[in-house]
Amino acid sequence: MTCVDNLICFTQAITACYSQTEIQKCVIHQIRNSTRYVSYKDLKKVTADLKPVYKATTEEPALVRVTALKKSGA
Numbered sequence: 001m002t003c004v005d006n007l008i009c010f011t012q013a014i015t016a017c018y019s020q021t022e023i024q025k026c027v028i029h030q031i032r033n034s035t036r037y038v039s040y041k042d043l044k045k046v047t048a049d050l051k052p053v054y055k056a057t058t059e060e061p062a063l064v065r066v067t068a069l070k071k072s073g074a
Helices: 010-017 027-037 040-054 059-072
Strands: 002-004 023-025
Touching: 002 010, 010 023, 023 027, 027 040, 040 059
Parallel strands: 002 023
Antiparallel strands: none
């Protein structure tokens, strides 16, 4: 199993060498990459809203928080 940050072609390079590797994208990197689309003035609030998502100990509370964020329009 390998955790990657979704760098272009990184997944393909790993599977070319290790064909049976299970690839998982790192949620921290995904969140960090998504914040480039957030206005600087809103960045602090958005990252604070996302913190409970990536600090969740299991998938269930993370999904609850994501659902709440979607409903609030955040």
